[in-house]
Amino acid sequence: xxxxxxxxxxxxxxxxxxxxxxxxxxxxxxxxxxxxxxxxxxxxxxxxxxxxxxxxxxxxxxxxxxxxxxxxxxxxxxxxxxxxxxxxxxxxxxxxxxxxxxxxxxxxxxxxxxxxxxxxxxxxxxxxxxxxxxxxxxxxxxxxxxxxxxxxxxxxxxxxxxxxxxxxxxxxxxxxxxxxxxxxxxxxxxxxxxxxxxxxxxxxxxxxxxxxxxxxxxxxxxxxxxxxxxxxxxx
Numbered sequence: 001x002x003x004x005x006x007x008x009x010x011x012x013x014x015x016x017x018x019x020x021x022x023x024x025x026x027x028x029x030x031x032x033x034x035x036x037x038x039x040x041x042x043x044x045x046x047x048x049x050x051x052x053x054x055x056x057x058x059x060x061x062x063x064x065x066x067x068x069x070x071x072x073x074x075x076x077x078x079x080x081x082x083x084x085x086x087x088x089x090x091x092x093x094x095x096x097x098x099x100x101x102x103x104x105x106x107x108x109x110x111x112x113x114x115x116x117x118x119x120x121x122x123x124x125x126x127x128x129x130x131x132x133x134x135x136x137x138x139x140x141x142x143x144x145x146x147x148x149x150x151x152x153x154x155x156x157x158x159x160x161x162x163x164x165x166x167x168x169x170x171x172x173x174x175x176x177x178x179x180x181x182x183x184x185x186x187x188x189x190x191x192x193x194x195x196x197x198x199x200x201x202x203x204x205x206x207x208x209x210x211x212x213x214x215x216x217x218x219x220x221x222x223x224x225x226x227x228x229x230x231x232x233x234x235x
Contacts, residue, residue: 038069039159040156040159040160043159044066044067046152047064047065047067047152048066049064050064050126050149050152052148052149053127053145053148056144056148058142059127063087063127064126064127065082065086065091065092065123066090066091067092067121067122068092068116068120070116073119073120073162074118074164074235075120075163075164075166076119076120076157076160076164076166077093077101077119077121077122077165077168078122078124078153078165078166078168078172078176079092079093079097079121079122079168079172080123080124080125080140080141080168080169080172081124081125081126081127081128081138081140081141082125082126082128083095083138084138086128087127087128092121092122092123093203096203097203097204098115100203100204101115101168101200101203102115102116104200104203104223105119105226108223108224108226108227109230110230118235119166120156120160120162122153122156123172124141124149124172124175125141125145125146125148126149126152129141129145137206140171141171162195163194163196164195164198164226164229164233164235165196165197166198166200166226167199168200168201168202168203169201170182170202173185173199177190177197182201182209182218183214186200186221186222187217187218187222187225188222189225189229196229198225198226198229199222200219201218
């Protein structure tokens with residue numbers, strides 16, 4: 001007998017909040033039972049559930065970005081805060097900054113795909129702060145917002161124990177190295193407590209800092225230092 005074809009329509013695949021279904025690099029190389037058991041996955045769930053900034057009145061609505069938990073994280077990269085594209089798509093560095101950083105790692109000699117496969121992407125705060133009231137880009141997160149999110153960053157350091165940490169943008173650099181001009185940090189490396197911090201400028205097409213030839217040279221030197229670390233540490 002011929003079987004009657006099913007009349008049920010296929011239901012569209014639902015996208016999990018925080019970009020879980022489509023997040024590049026999410027749990028690469030890990031079986032489902034391993035993903036459920038890892039402390040990093042549990043931490044990612046805590047991040048997504050956080051509403052601290054909304055409760056404190058800093059945000060109207062909290063939308064924390066779920067970290068992409070990768071199988072072999074070799075570098076931690078810390079940015080300022082999610083931007084509007086990341087807020088919409090649900091994964092870190094989803095916009096132009098991600099493309100710049102991917103290119104910078106290529107220039108430092110890392111293989112294609114390394115940025116999403118082996119770099120743990122995170123930020124000082126986990127929600128898009130919104131547009132600047134002055135109308136010139138995104139609003140920088142306040143010290144209070146950064147303090148509320150710091151427990152997540154501390155936990156990530158504890159779990160990952162990274163040898164190399166990339167600090168992208170002045171706010172991330174200041175948070176770990178103290179306030180100083182970008183010209184005093186980019187192009188240098190800062191060993192501390194068994195790891196090396198590598199400052200990088202804000203990876204954005206709207207940043208004017210890299211328009212100066214001297215600053216471009218500092219970025220090139222920073223990428224050369226990162227390339228050296230890649231070889232020396234087996235990254």
